[in-house]
Amino acid sequence: MEKDAKYFTIGVFVSVTLLALVGFSIWLAGVHDFAPHTRYTVYFTDPVSGLDEQATVKYKGVEVGKILGMRLSPGRNDLVKVDIEVKKNTPVRAQTVAAVTTQGITGQSYIDLNTPANDDNPPARVSGEKYPVLQGTQSKFAKFMDELPRVADRLQNTLSAVGQFSKDSGKAVSDVSKEGTKAAESIRGLADKLKENPSQILSSTERKGVEIPK
Numbered sequence: 074m075e076k077d078a079k080y081f082t083i084g085v086f087v088s089v090t091l092l093a094l095v096g097f098s099i100w101l102a103g104v105h106d107f108a109p110h111t112r113y114t115v116y117f118t119d120p121v122s123g124l125d126e127q128a129t130v131k132y133k134g135v136e137v138g139k140i141l142g143m144r145l146s147p148g149r150n151d152l153v154k155v156d157i158e159v160k161k162n163t164p165v166r167a168q169t170v171a172a173v174t175t176q177g178i179t180g181q182s183y184i185d186l187n188t189p190a191n192d193d194n195p196p197a198r199v200s201g202e203k204y205p206v207l208q209g210t211q212s213k214f215a216k217f218m219d220e221l222p223r224v225a226d227r228l229q230n231t232l233s234a235v236g237q238f239s240k241d242s243g244k245a246v247s248d249v250s251k252e253g254t255k256a257a258e259s260i261r262g263l264a265d266k267l268k269e270n271p272s273q274i275l276s277s278t279e280r281k282g283v284e285i286p287k
Contacts, residue, residue, distance in 0.1 A: 109161040112204045113196060115171040115184065117153040119211035123182030124173060126237045131174075132186045137163045154206065157184060167194035171209045185207075188285060208257065 121143065130138040138159030146152035159165065166188045174185040186207075196205035 083187075086239070110158045111161050111163070111165070111203070112141065112156060112158050113165060113207050114199075114202050114204045115157060115207045115209040117155060117171075117173070117174070117209035118151050119151050119209070121155065121173055123175060124155070125182075128158055128181070129182055129183040130186065132159070132163050132188075134185065137186070153209075155209065157183070159186070164188050165196060165205075165207065166192040167196055168192040169196065171207050173211065196240050260282040 124140065124143065126140055126142055128140045129136055130140060138157055141154045141156040141158050143153065146154055155171075157171075163186070165186065169186055169188040169192070171184050171186050173182055175182050199206045222277055
Protein backbone atom coordinates (compact mmCIF):
# COMPACT_ATOMS: atom_id res chain seq x y z
CA MET A 74 0.00 0.00 0.00
CA GLU A 75 2.80 2.39 0.94
CA LYS A 76 4.55 1.58 -2.33
CA ASP A 77 1.41 2.32 -4.35
CA ALA A 78 0.99 5.66 -2.59
CA LYS A 79 4.56 6.56 -3.49
CA TYR A 80 3.99 5.76 -7.16
CA PHE A 81 0.77 7.79 -7.11
CA THR A 82 2.59 10.82 -5.68
CA ILE A 83 5.31 10.51 -8.32
CA GLY A 84 2.68 10.22 -11.04
CA VAL A 85 0.87 13.35 -9.85
CA PHE A 86 4.15 15.25 -9.68
CA VAL A 87 5.13 14.23 -13.23
CA SER A 88 1.68 15.13 -14.59
CA VAL A 89 1.71 18.57 -12.95
CA THR A 90 5.24 19.19 -14.23
CA LEU A 91 4.25 18.27 -17.80
CA LEU A 92 1.19 20.51 -17.66
CA ALA A 93 3.33 23.36 -16.37
CA LEU A 94 5.81 22.84 -19.21
CA VAL A 95 3.02 22.82 -21.80
CA GLY A 96 1.53 26.00 -20.34
CA PHE A 97 4.91 27.70 -20.29
CA SER A 98 5.56 26.70 -23.91
CA ILE A 99 2.22 28.15 -25.00
CA TRP A 100 2.91 31.37 -23.14
CA LEU A 101 6.45 31.59 -24.56
CA ALA A 102 5.14 31.11 -28.11
CA GLY A 103 2.80 34.03 -27.65
CA VAL A 104 -0.36 31.96 -28.02
CA HIS A 105 -1.75 33.11 -24.70
CA ASP A 106 -4.28 35.56 -26.10
CA PHE A 107 -7.58 33.75 -25.67
CA ALA A 108 -9.75 36.72 -26.67
CA PRO A 109 -12.32 36.08 -29.45
CA HIS A 110 -10.89 36.46 -32.97
CA THR A 111 -12.33 36.85 -36.45
CA ARG A 112 -10.72 35.53 -39.63
CA TYR A 113 -10.50 37.14 -43.07
CA THR A 114 -8.86 36.45 -46.42
CA VAL A 115 -6.90 39.28 -48.04
CA TYR A 116 -6.56 39.40 -51.84
CA PHE A 117 -3.23 40.73 -53.13
CA THR A 118 -2.32 41.31 -56.77
CA ASP A 119 0.78 43.26 -55.72
CA PRO A 120 3.88 41.43 -54.47
CA VAL A 121 3.85 40.37 -50.80
CA SER A 122 7.63 40.12 -50.50
CA GLY A 123 8.84 40.05 -46.91
CA LEU A 124 5.65 38.58 -45.46
CA ASP A 125 5.74 35.19 -43.83
CA GLU A 126 3.33 33.02 -41.91
CA GLN A 127 2.81 34.11 -38.29
CA ALA A 128 3.71 37.69 -39.24
CA THR A 129 1.90 40.42 -37.33
CA VAL A 130 -1.33 42.11 -38.39
CA LYS A 131 -1.89 45.66 -37.15
CA TYR A 132 -4.71 48.18 -37.34
CA LYS A 133 -3.28 51.68 -37.91
CA GLY A 134 -0.09 50.57 -36.19
CA VAL A 135 -1.73 48.75 -33.25
CA GLU A 136 -1.15 44.99 -33.12
CA VAL A 137 -4.47 43.14 -33.47
CA GLY A 138 -3.63 39.71 -34.85
CA LYS A 139 -1.45 37.58 -37.08
CA ILE A 140 -1.20 35.85 -40.45
CA LEU A 141 -2.48 32.28 -40.51
CA GLY A 142 -1.29 31.26 -43.97
CA MET A 143 -0.55 32.34 -47.53
CA ARG A 144 -1.39 30.59 -50.78
CA LEU A 145 -1.57 31.13 -54.53
CA SER A 146 -4.90 31.22 -56.31
CA PRO A 147 -5.32 28.18 -58.57
CA GLY A 148 -7.56 30.15 -60.94
CA ARG A 149 -5.47 33.35 -61.28
CA ASN A 150 -1.72 33.59 -61.63
CA ASP A 151 -1.70 37.22 -60.42
CA LEU A 152 -3.52 36.63 -57.14
CA VAL A 153 -2.12 35.80 -53.69
CA LYS A 154 -4.50 34.96 -50.84
CA VAL A 155 -3.48 35.66 -47.26
CA ASP A 156 -5.59 34.39 -44.36
CA ILE A 157 -5.44 36.54 -41.24
CA GLU A 158 -6.87 36.42 -37.73
CA VAL A 159 -7.63 39.62 -35.79
CA LYS A 160 -9.30 40.50 -32.52
CA LYS A 161 -13.06 40.49 -32.85
CA ASN A 162 -13.46 44.16 -31.92
CA THR A 163 -11.14 45.30 -34.73
CA PRO A 164 -13.16 47.68 -36.99
CA VAL A 165 -12.87 45.68 -40.20
CA ARG A 166 -15.41 46.80 -42.81
CA ALA A 167 -16.18 46.52 -46.53
CA GLN A 168 -13.69 49.27 -47.48
CA THR A 169 -10.92 48.13 -45.16
CA VAL A 170 -7.58 48.06 -46.98
CA ALA A 171 -4.74 45.74 -45.99
CA ALA A 172 -1.31 47.08 -46.90
CA VAL A 173 2.00 45.25 -46.68
CA THR A 174 4.13 47.53 -44.51
CA THR A 175 7.74 47.36 -43.38
CA GLN A 176 9.00 48.34 -39.95
CA GLY A 177 11.60 50.83 -41.12
CA ILE A 178 13.63 50.29 -44.29
CA THR A 179 15.17 46.94 -43.40
CA GLY A 180 12.70 45.78 -40.73
CA GLN A 181 10.17 42.96 -40.70
CA SER A 182 7.10 43.20 -42.92
CA TYR A 183 3.55 43.05 -41.55
CA ILE A 184 -0.01 43.78 -42.67
CA ASP A 185 -1.51 47.08 -41.62
CA LEU A 186 -5.31 47.50 -41.79
CA ASN A 187 -7.04 50.82 -42.34
CA THR A 188 -10.79 51.52 -42.47
CA PRO A 189 -12.50 54.77 -43.59
CA ALA A 190 -14.33 56.50 -40.72
CA ASN A 191 -17.73 56.46 -42.47
CA ASP A 192 -17.73 52.78 -43.47
CA ASP A 193 -20.18 50.62 -41.53
CA ASN A 194 -20.79 47.88 -44.11
CA PRO A 195 -19.57 44.33 -43.43
CA PRO A 196 -16.71 42.86 -45.52
CA ALA A 197 -17.61 41.18 -48.78
CA ARG A 198 -18.37 37.50 -49.04
CA VAL A 199 -16.90 35.78 -52.10
CA SER A 200 -18.16 32.47 -53.42
CA GLY A 201 -15.75 29.66 -52.57
CA GLU A 202 -14.00 31.56 -49.78
CA LYS A 203 -14.32 30.40 -46.18
CA TYR A 204 -13.80 33.88 -44.70
CA PRO A 205 -14.89 37.42 -45.71
CA VAL A 206 -12.54 39.00 -48.25
CA LEU A 207 -10.54 42.22 -47.85
CA GLN A 208 -8.68 44.28 -50.42
CA GLY A 209 -4.89 44.12 -50.28
CA THR A 210 -2.51 46.67 -51.72
CA GLN A 211 1.17 47.38 -52.06
CA SER A 212 3.07 49.27 -49.38
CA LYS A 213 3.87 52.95 -49.83
CA PHE A 214 7.57 52.19 -49.72
CA ALA A 215 7.21 49.62 -52.50
CA LYS A 216 5.20 52.12 -54.55
CA PHE A 217 7.94 54.68 -54.02
CA MET A 218 10.51 52.19 -55.30
CA ASP A 219 8.32 51.53 -58.35
CA GLU A 220 7.98 55.27 -59.03
CA LEU A 221 11.67 56.01 -58.51
CA PRO A 222 12.79 55.03 -62.04
CA ARG A 223 10.07 57.24 -63.56
CA VAL A 224 11.11 60.20 -61.43
CA ALA A 225 14.72 59.57 -62.41
CA ASP A 226 13.73 59.51 -66.08
CA ARG A 227 11.92 62.83 -65.74
CA LEU A 228 14.92 64.40 -64.06
CA GLN A 229 17.23 63.03 -66.72
CA ASN A 230 15.02 64.41 -69.50
CA THR A 231 14.91 67.77 -67.77
CA LEU A 232 18.69 67.90 -67.39
CA SER A 233 19.13 66.84 -71.01
CA ALA A 234 16.79 69.60 -72.14
CA VAL A 235 18.68 72.18 -70.06
CA GLY A 236 22.02 70.94 -71.44
CA GLN A 237 20.74 71.05 -74.98
CA PHE A 238 19.37 74.51 -74.36
CA SER A 239 22.79 75.71 -73.22
CA LYS A 240 24.57 73.98 -76.09
CA ASP A 241 22.31 75.43 -78.75
CA SER A 242 22.17 78.93 -77.25
CA GLY A 243 23.86 80.31 -80.35
CA LYS A 244 21.07 79.12 -82.65
CA ALA A 245 18.13 81.13 -83.90
CA VAL A 246 15.84 82.76 -81.35
CA SER A 247 13.01 80.41 -82.28
CA ASP A 248 15.08 77.32 -81.53
CA VAL A 249 16.23 78.80 -78.21
CA SER A 250 12.69 79.60 -77.27
CA LYS A 251 11.50 76.09 -78.12
CA GLU A 252 14.20 74.37 -76.05
CA GLY A 253 13.72 76.80 -73.19
CA THR A 254 9.99 76.24 -73.16
CA LYS A 255 10.46 72.46 -73.14
CA ALA A 256 12.89 72.63 -70.20
CA ALA A 257 10.73 75.10 -68.28
CA GLU A 258 7.59 73.04 -68.72
CA SER A 259 9.35 69.88 -67.57
CA ILE A 260 10.81 71.55 -64.49
CA ARG A 261 7.54 73.34 -63.70
CA GLY A 262 5.52 70.11 -63.97
CA LEU A 263 7.77 68.24 -61.57
CA ALA A 264 7.97 71.16 -59.15
CA ASP A 265 4.18 71.65 -59.12
CA LYS A 266 3.64 67.95 -58.42
CA LEU A 267 5.97 67.98 -55.45
CA LYS A 268 4.73 71.35 -54.19
CA GLU A 269 1.05 70.43 -54.23
CA ASN A 270 1.50 67.01 -52.64
CA PRO A 271 4.96 65.56 -51.98
CA SER A 272 3.36 62.25 -51.01
CA GLN A 273 2.14 61.69 -54.58
CA ILE A 274 5.34 59.85 -55.31
CA LEU A 275 4.42 57.43 -52.52
CA SER A 276 0.74 57.15 -53.39
CA SER A 277 0.59 56.33 -57.07
CA THR A 278 -2.95 55.76 -58.36
CA GLU A 279 -1.81 53.12 -60.83
CA ARG A 280 -1.96 50.35 -58.20
CA LYS A 281 -5.35 50.31 -56.53
CA GLY A 282 -5.25 46.73 -55.35
CA VAL A 283 -7.53 43.93 -56.40
CA GLU A 284 -11.22 44.65 -56.85
CA ILE A 285 -13.37 42.52 -54.53
CA PRO A 286 -16.27 40.86 -56.42
CA LYS A 287 -19.69 42.07 -55.32
